[in-house]
Amino acid sequence: MVDEMLEKARIFSEELASRYGCRIAAAALYGSRVAGYAKPSSDVDVLLIFEKHPKGILYVYEEFGGLPFSVLTVDRRLFEYDLEKSALGEFVAGRLLTPFIPIVGGDYLRGCSVRFKKKVVLEALLNLESEYPEVYTEFRIKPEYFLLEKLWRRARMYPPVKYSYTRMLSEGLRDRNLPLMMEGFMEALKQLEEEGVVRFEDGYVVPVKRLGRRTNKVLSVFKSIERATRAYIVHGYAGRSVSPMKVAWEFASKILRETGSSENMELERPEHYIYLPSELGYSSLFERLSPEKVVETLEPFRGFKVVSVEKLGGVLNFVDLLTLRRNGETRRIVVKRFKDWYGFKWFPLSIWTVGVQKFALKGKTRMLREYSAFMRLSRWGLPSPKVLHVDLADKLLFTEYIEGRSFSDVLKRFFSGLEPEKPLESCRLVGRTMAEIHNRGMTLGDPNPNNIRVSDGTIYFLDLEQSSMGGDRSWDLAELLYFTGHMTISHDKAEEFALSILEGYLEVGDPETVRRVAEPKYLRVFTLVTPPNVLLAINRVCKSAPTPRKL
Incomplete structure (x- = not known):
């Protein structure tokens, strides 16, 4: 026929x-x-x-x-x-x-x-x-x-x-x-x-x-x-x-x-027909799964039951910590939902930092930035939580939970005098890890101490929704130094902290990045949150950055 x-x-x-x-x-x-x-x-x-x-x-x-x-x-x-x-x-x-x-x-x-x-x-x-x-x-x-x-x-x-x-x-x-x-x-x-x-x-x-x-x-x-x-x-x-x-x-x-x-x-x-890879396989781009269904679907968590859901972060963050249990074995998963914060957290910051740092506002953009940052860090062999699943339709990111202490908690003990020496080694490691990331062309975007975790001597940068390739490295360092300064009124403590951060950073990082942190445009952003004497003390340290230590 x-x-x-x-x-x-x-x-x-x-x-x-x-x-x-x-x-x-x-x-x-x-x-x-x-x-x-x-x-x-x-x-x-x-x-x-x-x-x-x-x-x-x-x-x-x-x-x-x-x-x-x-x-x-x-x-x-x-x-x-x-x-x-x-x-x-x-x-x-x-x-x-x-x-x-x-x-x-x-x-x-x-x-x-x-x-x-x-x-x-x-x-x-x-x-x-x-x-x-x-x-x-x-x-x-x-x-x-x-x-x-x-x-x-x-x-x-x-x-x-x-x-x-x-x-x-x-x-x-x-x-x-x-x-x-x-x-x-x-x-x-x-x-x-x-x-x-x-x-x-x-x-x-x-x-x-x-x-x-x-x-x-x-x-x-x-x-x-x-x-x-x-x-x-x-x-x-x-x-x-x-x-x-x-x-x-x-x-x-x-x-x-x-x-x-x-x-x-x-x-x-x-x-x-489009997928994003994770540590446990490929996630379909617009597949909608509840957290409970994701737990049932992911091979390593089959048979586990969600026994508790705990809120993490502040009121502007939608982050849950899921505790799973099976026959006495316990696992933890972090589930982060990315909202469009045009009127809340990132919008005012974008206005205040205009001309210095640009923040992403859309939830989809911030989620994909965080996802890609974790995946890059993992490929580079740098510390990163494993991405378990990504749900673009509902803007959910599932990652492993990193045990340890918040860098913010570590610094509180240092600034209060409870641990006068030990936290400085963590500061050095934070600075070095940041420099290692910068050396690969990636910037963190929002590296405040609440977004950093110290786990058995390893530094994890979390909350990377403002990260990017080819961003402003000096901004990362400026936020880490100047914003953290709000935790103390002692310029001496602030200097010790800044010296330790920069010592670690300069072990592998670019001195020019440190020099630029002293520029007035970065200093201006933090004048409303950090005491003036602390800002000036950190600024002096940046201007006279220490010579990189020979390894």
């Missing part, structure tokens, strides 16, 4: 080429008869590409050999312009997203399919980089994401295609059609791997190279609307040789088929 249809399509294509005085560059069957959801009355859809087509683009609806044909004829240059620049709103090029059977010029069409799908992949990667810059290179993406993301965008902006997409990927046809639709994508991804843009890892696509072109979300939407508008216009123009009512009915029927169908006509969500 297919061979007979192909032969009739070939003969009809040659007849049309003769009619218009053109040479056939390529031709292919596509649509419902190829994808397997056709009705007996369905058209035989043909894409017919001519060299120097006098009509540019034109639909031909005719019966030939007892079959109803719907032939989209297009000039090759117009087709390639749509392929590369979306000049026709991808009205023609979009057909390469679906299964097709070449009639003429198979190699040319397959090459065009790869070129188009490579553009689709790059656009999807660019959107991911713009939407999630903090974790772009952490993503693990199933290749199917790129197809489904494109289908979603086209169906949202150009509804006539939704029926076709949902039917060809419906149960019973998905296993047959998806591999055909993915062929060009896999070749495109291999090319991008060779170019160093992505790499493959256990069947997942991992972004490697940042594309370096941040896109505005509003502009991206307008771009999609522009393409859809062009597609509508081209659709109407291509049907100019037939009755306007026939074009309108064809257009409307594609939408009516969807609304009149009893089947589930929803496309699969592309987000379900």
Whole structure:
């Protein structure tokens, strides 16, 4: 049956080429008869590409050999312009997203399919980089994401295609059609791997190279609307040789088929094909799980029950400590929920530190910064709590609980005179650990002593929601020194503390970072929280930073 249809399509294509005085560059069957959801009355859809087509683009609806044909004829240059620049709103090029059977010029069409799908992949990667810059290179993406993301965008902006997409990927046809639709994508991804843009890892696509072109979300939407508008216009123009009512009915029927169908006509969500790695596996980007369900799902915690939930942090933080128990064995997990603090904690700080330090306000941004910071520290072999699970939909981050003492508690005993010497070694370790992180290009953003934990001689920087790559290292050191100064009114104690921090920092860190901490712009930020005599004492220490100790 297919061979007979192909032969009739070939003969009809040659007849049309003769009619218009053109040479056939390529031709292919596509649509419902190829994808397997056709009705007996369905058209035989043909894409017919001519060299120097006098009509540019034109639909031909005719019966030939007892079959109803719907032939989209297009000039090759117009087709390639749509392929590369979306000049026709991808009205023609979009057909390469679906299964097709070449009639003429198979190699040319397959090459065009790869070129188009490579553009689709790059656009999807660019959107991911713009939407999630903090974790772009952490993503693990199933290749199917790129197809489904494109289908979603086209169906949202150009509804006539939704029926076709949902039917060809419906149960019973998905296993047959998806591999055909993915062929060009896999070749495109291999090319991008060779170019160093992505790499493959256990069947997942991992972004490697940042594309370096941040896109505005509003502009991206307008771009999609522009393409859809062009597609509508081209659709109407291509049907100019037939009755306007026939074009309108064809257009409307594609939408009516969807609304009149009893089947589930929803496309699969592309987000379900993006993952973020953790210590215990991959977390689906938008999978919603309650803390109790996460405990049941994570392999090391199966069989454990949540026996208590304890609030950690202050009133502006939503951090819970979950205690789990199984047959006398106890484990602890930290669950942190990231709210959008436009009117509370970070917004006033952003105003007060304007020109010095910029704080992230969105919960999603802060969560992803903290997640990526913990993952980087772990890869670098630096102390970090293990990330157990990430839930982007509800902005929840699950990490292991680090036993030990808060650096703030350690300093309280030092400043009060209860432990005059021992805490200074912890200060040196804090300074050194900060420098080791800075040396890898990462800054902490908010390293106040409440966000630092001392555990068996190891320093953990926690609460890294303001961390970033390439930030202001001097700000980190300034906040650690000047903000901590509010804990004492003794300039002598403040000097001892600052000297110990800087001694550790300068063991491996850059003296220029220390020198810049003495600049007035950093000092100004903390004048409302730290006594003036303490600020000045710490400032003097920074100006006369000690010589790095030889190891």
